[in-house]
Amino acid sequence: MAKTGNKRKNSVLTLTLIAILCFVALAATAIAGFAAYTNSRNAQRTIAAYDADAERFSSTGLKNVEMSKENVVSVFTSDVSIGPSRVITVCNYPNGMRNKPNEQAVIYDVLVRLVKYDESAPERYVPVNAAFMEDYDGYSVTVRREETSVNLSSINLSDNSTFSNKSLTAGVANSDKFVMTFSTDFVENRPNALFVEMVVTPRNEGLHALRGIFKPELQAQGAVNAWEGYFSDDKNNAPSAYDGYNYCVTGVGEGSVTITWDSAKVALSYQSRSLLINNAAAVVNGNEITFAVDSDDEYFKGRYDLIFHRVNITTESWSDMESDVVECEFVE
Numbered sequence: 067m068a069k070t071g072n073k074r075k076n077s078v079l080t081l082t083l084i085a086i087l088c089f090v091a092l093a094a095t096a097i098a099g100f101a102a103y104t105n106s107r108n109a110q111r112t113i114a115a116y117d118a119d120a121e122r123f124s125s126t127g128l129k130n131v132e133m134s135k136e137n138v139v140s141v142f143t144s145d146v147s148i149g150p151s152r153v154i155t156v157c158n159y160p161n162g163m164r165n166k167p168n169e170q171a172v173i174y175d176v177l178v179r180l181v182k183y184d185e186s187a188p189e190r191y192v193p194v195n196a197a198f199m200e201d202y203d204g205y206s207v208t209v210r211r212e213e214t215s216v217n218l219s220s221i222n223l224s225d226n227s228t229f230s231n232k233s234l235t236a237g238v239a240n241s242d243k244f245v246m247t248f249s250t251d252f253v254e255n256r257p258n259a260l261f262v263e264m265v266v267t268p269r270n271e272g273l274h275a276l277r278g279i280f281k282p283e284l285q286a287q288g289a290v291n292a293w294e295g296y297f298s299d300d301k302n303n304a305p306s307a308y309d310g311y312n313y314c315v316t317g318v319g320e321g322s323v324t325i326t327w328d329s330a331k332v333a334l335s336y337q338s339r340s341l342l343i344n345n346a347a348a349v350v351n352g353n354e355i356t357f358a359v360d361s362d363d364e365y366f367k368g369r370y371d372l373i374f375h376r377v378n379i380t381t382e383s384w385s386d387m388e389s390d391v392v393e394c395e396f397v398e
Contacts (some may be wrong), residue, residue, distance in 0.1 A: 120337055121160065122172075123270075125276045129312070142361070150247070151245060154245075157240070158172045168236065168237075174269065175266070176228075176267075178218060199219075202260055205257070205260060207262050253282060261280060294317060299312050305384060305387050306379050306380055313373070315372065317359065319361060320358075322356055327393075328391050329377070331376075331379055333375045333377055334355065334375075374392065
């Protein structure tokens, strides 16, 4: 009987020890879980704040910038017999976030016009006049939306009425698609002085105009399947002057791009992650993202515009930003 009592005591002690160990393990798990949850909530707060600030009016090709010179878009063709063409969308949601449509109908107007480069002008790109176009007789640009189109040429330098009072439906993801096509003169004779400016101005209070300069380019034959990444911000200001950065990945051909960034310096925005994950089959691994690129893709058309948030940028130059802070690698 004494032995039995000892066995029972030993059993009780064993069970008590197991219970204590289980409790410690659960407590450790809870602490770790709470820490992870706290970090997650911090991340979610950052994301939520960004989402709240993201305007529910966006575009592929156009940007919310003060002047169009801050967004110069190359429109490529690799064949001189085919005029360069680009699809431009206007959306009622932030880029890559179709699940966040504007709750109000978005009413907007479109201005398209021929412009030239003028280094002495603050805006750099200024409207052309009839005298300037005498050297560009035969050059033309067509901007089409569904069955309606505008033709810009020496006899029609600008248009701000054909695509006026357009509406994007409230409460559901909605977008309009514009196709801009340059005549072959732009690649056969390469003027390098004549461009198209497009400005989409919303009538809704709180939304900002979207702008861009479109520059026709002939893609060199030896550069088929070539992609690069660069910061498209105004280089007249130091990187430390900005709270965030616009990063452009552009090129021709098909393959995959991997972008790696120094997480102690910058962070890829949630908006950009969503854009690439939802539309380019992106895979994120820590401070690295890999995604498919295809210059024939109707959605991106050879240009992927991303945003990085500043974390700790102080004395870095733009050269440092594009070699050490953010790196871009293309694989066919």
